[in-house]
Amino acid sequence: MIKVKINGQEQSWDGDPDLPLLWFLRDEAGLTGTKFGCGEALCGACTVIVDKQAVRACITSISDVAGRDVTTIEGLHPTGDHPVQKAWRQVNVPQCGYCQAGQIMQAVALLTDNPKPTHDQIREAMAGNICRCGCYQRIETAVHLASTGV
Amino acid sequence: MNIVTDPKTLHEFEKHSIKVEKISRRGILKGLGVAGGLVLAAPLMSRQAFAAYQTGASKMPHGVVVDPRVFVAIAPDGVVTIIAHRAEMGTGVRTSLPLIVAEEMEADWSRVKVKQAHGDEKTFGNQDTDGSRSTRHYLIPMRQIGAAARTMLEETAAKRWSVPASEVKAQNHEVVHAASGRRVGFGELANDAAKLPVPDINGLKLKDPKDFRYLGKGQVSIVDLHDITTGKAHYGIDTRLPGMKYAVIARPPVTGGKLKSFDPADAMKVAGVEKVIEVKGWPWPSKFQPLGGVAVIARNTGAAIKGRAALKVVWDDGANASYDSVAYRKQLEEAARKPGLVVRKEGDAEAALKSADKVVTGEYYIPHLAHVSMEPPVAVANVTGDKVEVWAPVQSPGGTREDLAKTLGIPEDNVTVNVTLLGGGFGRKSKCDFVLEAALLSKAIGAPVKVQWTREDDLHHDFLHTVSVEHIEAGLDKSGKVVAWRHRSAAPSIASTFAPNVKHQAPFELGMGLIDMPFEIANLQCENPEAEAHTRIGWFRSVSNIPKAFAVQSMVGELAAATKRDQKEMLLELIGSPRIVKLDSVKDPWNYGEPYDSYPIDTARLRRVVEVVADQGKWGRSVPKGHGLGIAAHRSFVSYVATIVEASVDDKGKLTVHQVDTAIDCGTYVNPERIQSQIEGAAIMGLSLAKYGEVTFKNGKVEQNNFDTFPVIRMDESPLVTHVHIVPPGPDTPPSGVGEPGVPPFAPALINAIFAATGKRIRSLPIGKQLET
Numbered sequence: 001m002i003k004v005k006i007n008g009q010e011q012s013w014d015g016d017p018d019l020p021l022l023w024f025l026r027d028e029a030g031l032t033g034t035k036f037g038c039g040e041a042l043c044g045a046c047t048v049i050v051d052k053q054a055v056r057a058c059i060t061s062i063s064d065v066a067g068r069d070v071t072t073i074e075g076l077h078p079t080g081d082h083p084v085q086k087a088w089r090q091v092n093v094p095q096c097g098y099c100q101a102g103q104i105m106q107a108v109a110l111l112t113d114n115p116k117p118t119h120d121q122i123r124e125a126m127a128g129n130i131c132r133c134g135c136y137q138r139i140e141t142a143v144h145l146a147s148t149g150v
Numbered sequence: 151m152n153i154v155t156d157p158k159t160l161h162e163f164e165k166h167s168i169k170v171e172k173i174s175r176r177g178i179l180k181g182l183g184v185a186g187g188l189v190l191a192a193p194l195m196s197r198q199a200f201a202a203y204q205t206g207a208s209k210m211p212h213g214v215v216v217d218p219r220v221f222v223a224i225a226p227d228g229v230v231t232i233i234a235h236r237a238e239m240g241t242g243v244r245t246s247l248p249l250i251v252a253e254e255m256e257a258d259w260s261r262v263k264v265k266q267a268h269g270d271e272k273t274f275g276n277q278d279t280d281g282s283r284s285t286r287h288y289l290i291p292m293r294q295i296g297a298a299a300r301t302m303l304e305e306t307a308a309k310r311w312s313v314p315a316s317e318v319k320a321q322n323h324e325v326v327h328a329a330s331g332r333r334v335g336f337g338e339l340a341n342d343a344a345k346l347p348v349p350d351i352n353g354l355k356l357k358d359p360k361d362f363r364y365l366g367k368g369q370v371s372i373v374d375l376h377d378i379t380t381g382k383a384h385y386g387i388d389t390r391l392p393g394m395k396y397a398v399i400a401r402p403p404v405t406g407g408k409l410k411s412f413d414p415a416d417a418m419k420v421a422g423v424e425k426v427i428e429v430k431g432w433p434w435p436s437k438f439q440p441l442g443g444v445a446v447i448a449r450n451t452g453a454a455i456k457g458r459a460a461l462k463v464v465w466d467d468g469a470n471a472s473y474d475s476v477a478y479r480k481q482l483e484e485a486a487r488k489p490g491l492v493v494r495k496e497g498d499a500e501a502a503l504k505s506a507d508k509v510v511t512g513e514y515y516i517p518h519l520a521h522v523s524m525e526p527p528v529a530v531a532n533v534t535g536d537k538v539e540v541w542a543p544v545q546s547p548g549g550t551r552e553d554l555a556k557t558l559g560i561p562e563d564n565v566t567v568n569v570t571l572l573g574g575g576f577g578r579k580s581k582c583d584f585v586l587e588a589a590l591l592s593k594a595i596g597a598p599v600k601v602q603w604t605r606e607d608d609l610h611h612d613f614l615h616t617v618s619v620e621h622i623e624a625g626l627d628k629s630g631k632v633v634a635w636r637h638r639s640a641a642p643s644i645a646s647t648f649a650p651n652v653k654h655q656a657p658f659e660l661g662m663g664l665i666d667m668p669f670e671i672a673n674l675q676c677e678n679p680e681a682e683a684h685t686r687i688g689w690f691r692s693v694s695n696i697p698k699a700f701a702v703q704s705m706v707g708e709l710a711a712a713t714k715r716d717q718k719e720m721l722l723e724l725i726g727s728p729r730i731v732k733l734d735s736v737k738d739p740w741n742y743g744e745p746y747d748s749y750p751i752d753t754a755r756l757r758r759v760v761e762v763v764a765d766q767g768k769w770g771r772s773v774p775k776g777h778g779l780g781i782a783a784h785r786s787f788v789s790y791v792a793t794i795v796e797a798s799v800d801d802k803g804k805l806t807v808h809q810v811d812t813a814i815d816c817g818t819y820v821n822p823e824r825i826q827s828q829i830e831g832a833a834i835m836g837l838s839l840a841k842y843g844e845v846t847f848k849n850g851k852v853e854q855n856n857f858d859t860f861p862v863i864r865m866d867e868s869p870l871v872t873h874v875h876i877v878p879p880g881p882d883t884p885p886s887g888v889g890e891p892g893v894p895p896f897a898p899a900l901i902n903a904i905f906a907a908t909g910k911r912i913r914s915l916p917i918g919k920q921l922e923t
Contacts (some may be wrong), residue, residue, distance in 0.1 A: 016453065018237045023452030025179025027396060032388040033381020035573070039455070042857040045524055058349040073381030080380035088379045092371050095827055096240030097378035098385055098524040101220050106708045127866035130857060132524045132574050135827070135836025136868040 002066045006031065007075025013062050021065055022046045022057035025072060033073035033101045037130065044129030047102035047109075048072050054109035075102035076108065084108050086145035095133035103129045107143045116147055155905025159433035183918045203884040206743035207287035210278065212548065213269035216291045216351055220273060220301040221251060228323060228337030230257045235267040235274035236284045237524075237545050238374070239575030240831075241889045242824035245706035247292050250820060253364045254296025254357055256320035257336070264373045269547025269567030270545070274815050278546040280580050280689070281788035282741065282887025285820055289885045297354040306343040307334050311830040331750040364803075368823035374571065386570045387602070388544030389530040397591055398454040400461055401443040401611055404850035405685040406434035406468040412444045416460040421455025426461065427594055428856055429587060434470075434686070435647050438553060438581040441611060445591055451602050458461045467850055473684035475846035478617065479515060482681060484639040486513065491654055492678030494665045495735045497673035499625075502634030506625025509634075510712045512705045514622075515914040516697040518772065518845040519615035519690055520860055525573020526608040532598040537564040542585045543572035550582040557586050558593065576835075577689040581613050591681040609860055613688025614845055616641040616659075620701030621689045625673075632724060634673040639664050639698065642683035653680040655694070661740030662786060663698025663894070665733065668751050670726020691835065695786040695894040700915065703782035703898030707905055717781050717902055718764050725783075728754035748884055749788040756785055759792040759813040759877060766875045769796040776800065777808065778906025782899035787887025789816040790877075793833075793895040795869075797903040799910075803922035807837060807869040807900065812892060815877035817885045826874040833872045836896025838862040844916050 002013045011029055013019070020039075025048070034057055040116045041056040048057045049071040061109065076082045084107050094100045103126065105123030110117060110125040117125065122143045177721045203864045215221075223231040234252050238244035251257075267274050276287075300320045307325035309316040311332055318327050326333045364370055377383040402408055414426035424447050431442015434801040444463055448454035503509055529542035538558055546548045547567045554561040572579055588601040601609075618641030625634030643659055646652040655664075655678050664676050690696070703721075710720035731751035733739040741749060760783045763769070773779060776798045783792035810833045819825060842861040848855045854860040901912045904921070912920055 015449075016456075018456075019422075019450070019452045023450045026387075027390075027450035027452070030390060031381075032390070033542050035385075035525070036387060036451070036602070037526075038857055040605070040858070042606075043277045049420060076380075080376060085379045088333060089371065089375050092827070093376065094240075094372070094375065094378045096238075096241075096385055096524070096572060096574045097374060098571075100378050101381045104379060104531055104609070111435065123866045123868075130524065130862055130864060132576075132835075132862060133865070135833030136834060136863075136865040137830055138827070139865065139873055 002062055004062065004065050004068060004070060006070045008073060017063035018061045020058050020061055021048070021060045021070070024062045025057060031072050031074055034100055035101060037099065037117060043099070044106055045099050045102040047105040047129065049105055049109055052112055054106050054108070073105060076104070081106065082141070083149070084111065084146045087142040091138045091142040093133055093135050093138040093142050099129060099131045103131065103139055107146065110143065111147055117143070163919070182815060185284055186302070197368035205287050205748065206655070206745065207276070207291070209743060210276035210287070211521065212276050214287065214291050215273065215275035216294045218295050218348060220303070220850050222255070222296045222299045224336050224340035226337050226340060228335050229261055229263060230336065231263045231265055233267050233274070234264050235277050237279040237547065237569055237572055237575070239279065239545065239572035239579065239830060242372050242821060243279065244374065245370065246285060246820045246824065247288055249364050249370055250289060250292035250746050251296040253362060254293045256302040256322060259364060259370060261323055266569050268415055269551040269569060277548045278580070280545055280577070282889040282891065286788070286885045286887060289818065289820065293356050294354060297356050298349055301349045301354060302343045302346045303336055305346055305890055306339045310334070310342070312355040317336045328900070350471065361892050365820055366822065368820065368821055375921050384570050385525050385573045386541065387525055387528045387573065389541035389600065391530060391532060391598040394530065394600055395424065395447045395595065396449065396451045396454050396781040397444045397445045397447045397601050398451070398458050398604065398607070399445045399587060399601065400433065400458055400463050401441045402465050402556060403610060404465070404467040404470050406470045407465050408468065409443060410464040410466045412464070413462040416462065417446050417457040420453060420457040420460055422449045425595060426457070430590055435650060437648050438583045439557065440583050440584070440587045440590065447591070447595060447599070454602070455604060458503040470684045471850040473847045473850045475517065475617070475848070477607035479619070482619040482640045483513065485679035485681060486608035486619040486638045486814055488679060490638055490677035492675060492679050493660050493736065494674065494676035494733070499634045499636045499673040499675035503623055503625040503636060506634055507628045508712070510624045510626070510705070510708055512622050512701065512702040512708050512913060514620045514697070514704060516618050517843070517915065518617045518853070519839055519843045520609050520612045520845050521576040521578035521690055522605070522608060522860065522862065523572070523574025523576055523578055525836070526605055527578065527584035527603040528601065529585040529588040530598060531585065531592040532601045533558070533589060533593040536560050538589050538592070539566040539568070540585050541568045541570055542582070543570050543579055544582055544585060545575050546582065547574065553582050554589055558589060576691040577693070578612060581688055605856045607802045609845065609854050609856065613647060613686045613865060614645070615690035615696065617728050618693070618697040620697050622701055622705045622711055624705060626713065630715070632671055632709060635669065635671045635702070636675045636677070637664060637667065638677040638679055640679045640681045641694070641697065642681045642687050644687050644689055646683035647686050647688060653682060654678050657738040657740040659694040661742070662694035663702060663741065663784065665736045666741070666751055666785070667702060668731050668753050668756055668785060669724040670753070672726070684850070691787060692890040692893040695784065696839065696897070699782065699784040699786070699894035700897045703784065704913065705894060706782070707780065707898070707902035708911065711905065713871050716770070718769050721781060721783060722757060722760060725760070726758055726916055728757060749886065751785060755790045755815050756783055759783060759790045759815050762875055762877055763792040763794050763811050763813035766813065767873065769794055774798070776907060778903045778908070780899045780902025780904070780906055782895040782902060784895045786891045786894055788851060789814060789886040789888065789891040791891045791895050793899040794901040795896070795899040797900055797907055799904060799908050799921050803919070804842065805917065805921055810869045810872040811875065812872070813875040814888070814892065816888050816891070817883035818879045819876065819885060822876050825876055825888050828888050830872045831875040832892025833869055833896055834863050836893050837869065837900065840897040840900050840915055841917050890922065
């Protein structure tokens with residue numbers, strides 16, 4: 001039996017210990033905010049935060065996070081008003097919106113690690129997250145905005 | 151606001167809707183003397199600042215429905231619910247169309263709810279969200295719907311106060327009688343208003359655009375913004391039903407191949423795998439029917455994927471097993487170097503090329519491209535008896551419904567298509583093969599099923615953008631003027647996905663930059679040599695405009711270089727005088743399905759976007775050493791777009807895009823903020839396809855698997871800044887496309903910039919490593 005804390009709530013799993021965290025979150029725990037985009041840690045759509053670090057849930061097995069704290073987009077802020085979420089809305093970042101949960105979680109991890117990132121640091125830190133609609137200019141603006149207070 | 155995925159909720163909606171005296175829609179149609187849809191009445195637009203124009207909307211399947219009873223409901227508490235009947239894939243249409251209704255009915259947007267329509271074109275009119283058509287076809291119908299609702303509310307208030315209707319006015323969710331100072335909310339009027347007949351749309355008064363509060367302002371955010379940023383937005387992948395099973399499918403790796411045999415034993419040993427079954431496939435070409443294969447059904451997606459990896463399958467590859475991209479390119483090049491079917495002819499290009507002082511030749515190659523929407527194809531289906539209900543991210547809910555009915559052999563009335571948000575579409579999700587798969591599997595196992603495509607599935611079994619060789623020869627006279635132009639376009643057609651033995655491009659492909667080429671050249675010939683498809687070809691955002699604009703606008707750059715002239719001056723000279731282009735020699739000009747008198751090729755507008763982008767984007771500015779500026783302009787989806795790119799290439803061949811400026815003239819517009827986002831995104835997609843985009847085949851199989859082998863632009867290599875310049879519409883300008891037209895001019899503007907920076911002319915996309923040598 002694997003136990004993991006997700007958004008502050010303890011969950012358990014007695015199936016395949018190699019099950020990717022992504023599918024545990026989505027299909028078993030019903031937390032569908034975390035998205036599937038590639039399955040190979042190439043696109044960042046499934047980014048969640050494990051103990052303050054951005055992690056790709058598609059290549060992280062459920063046993064890898066046993067006993068650890070996982071935060072998904074649903075658990076980021078009770079009313080959705082984390083400064084990064086607010087900045088995202090202020091800049092009207094999303095087009096289709098599918099990748100944005102992953103983008104937001106990556107941005108939160110970046111700002112936790114580096115509260116005042118430079119232009120180049122934002123572009124580098126966010127480069128693992130693909131947006132096929134091409135919202136990069138606004139993502140960069142929103143991360144900058146969140147870093148300076150919304 | 152959550153998207154409604156339960157049709158019962160929508161039926162509930164009828165209880166609250168404005169109930170009116172029953173007028174059959176047939177009656178309305180009869181009154182206008184049209185079949186198949188409402189022709190949008192010209193008299194309505196005779197008000198100042200709104201010219202009469204016709205669109206191709208009524209020619210679309212099921213036409214247009216203009217009926218407030220279908221689209222608007224007002225609850226007693228004043229909440230106005232407006233139906234969004236087109237699919238949301240990131241363009242903002244789910245906000246923009248209801249916003250038009252709200253504007254015209256004087257609703258307060260903060261008290262409006264948007265509900266997504268299920269797939270039902272008989273009720274809602276055409277729902278095929280494709281071809282950059284939604285605003286252009288629905289601006290006036292949505293205004294009429296709003297105006298009809300407003301008129302009914304005003305009449306109700308006037309009657310209540312016993313004053314003439316002309317003395318009352320709807321204003322911000324209330325009806326006001328200025329003379330007496332009386333006012334009453336929409337909610338209070340709803341029940342009585344519902345008893346009135348729907349007014350004749352020909353007698354409706356539309357708002358004066360100077361009174362608009364929302365349209366053209368760009369201050370309203372998309373309705374799903376909060377849900378998207380909190381993970382609550384509902385995409386196709388997010389549907390969960392009680393008892394639902396999760397499936398992935400192993401499909402024939404070669405188009406037209408089929409299953410020979412399979413061994414499920416190892417797959418069944420994987421924890422969580424419950425069943426392994428064959429999925430019916432259709433012979434190629436079969437439009438959007440499933441490819442067939444073997445499905446692994448499990449308790450979660452992860453188990454299904456793991457089970458499929460353990461599956462042993464033997465395929466019969468069929469006739470396309472020799473499809474090889476290297477060999478096929480040679481075939482296309484040979485075809486493009488020989489005469490082909492003449493599809494446009496003015497003057498005598500052959501003779502003029504022979505007698506020209508100089509001939510400049512350019513041959514351009516653009517490979518297959520994949521859509522790779524961030525949400526791969528996915529659908530949930532629940533078949534119960536002779537009924538099916540699906541939840542899916544589809545661009546064409548009506549078409550999906552029809553195809554489900556045909557595939558399952560049941561009446562359309564037994565099919566419910568719930569439309570979720572689309573995690574990107576770009577044309578891929580117009581094809582409902584993945585929904586049909588889910589329905590077949592649900593029927594087979596008697597439980598709800600989600601079919602999930604992996605990224606590998608998406609790349610291996612896409613309806614790919616075509617592959618093409620564009621061969622252009624331009625003849626110049628002694629003064630450097632272009633006097634002859636011959637363009638041969640060799641590319642397999644999308645029509646090959648619908649019927650066998652297709653060898654030529656369809657009018658809708660020829661009409662995307664070949665036969666509608668706007669240059670003023672005395673001797674002009676367009677040819678279409680034969681090309682056969684060996685995989686499923688489909689439409690990809692901006693479709694055939696990509697290769698054709700790339701070729702034509704690259705050639706402009708080549709001609710500028712050959713005559714030592716400024717690119718922009720060369721471009722304007724080729725566009726020529728401000729005029730309406732005559733396409734007399736073209737059998738079927740297509741024109742994006744729009745009537746030519748409303749949407750002609752107007753070179754004055756094309757010249758204008760070039761001038762605007764040159765002015766705003768500071769064409770001719772001095773740039774640092776190693777940088778270059780490139781320009782390109784193209785009309786597509788009846789909009790006019792011009793782009794300037796500033797690019798540099800360093801000594802290691804690293805390409806940087808420093809600045810992008812794009813001017814768009816899309817006529818009358820609804821939400822400039824979303825136009826801006828579409829154009830910003832188009833630059834990224836344009837850069838992706840120019841730098842990396844390539845799907846190749848070997849032994850009939852796609853060689854790319856995921857974002858490592860099919861890269862797209864990431865943030866660290868995206869343009870440093872993109873400026874969007876929206877050309878204000880003239881008073882008489884009908885709306886035109888926005889979603890797609892930003893893409894075609896980007897690649898040639900970039901390639902022209904690279905030439906300006908380095909003197910190196912790229913004629914084959916993607917750029918890949920070509921700058922490294």
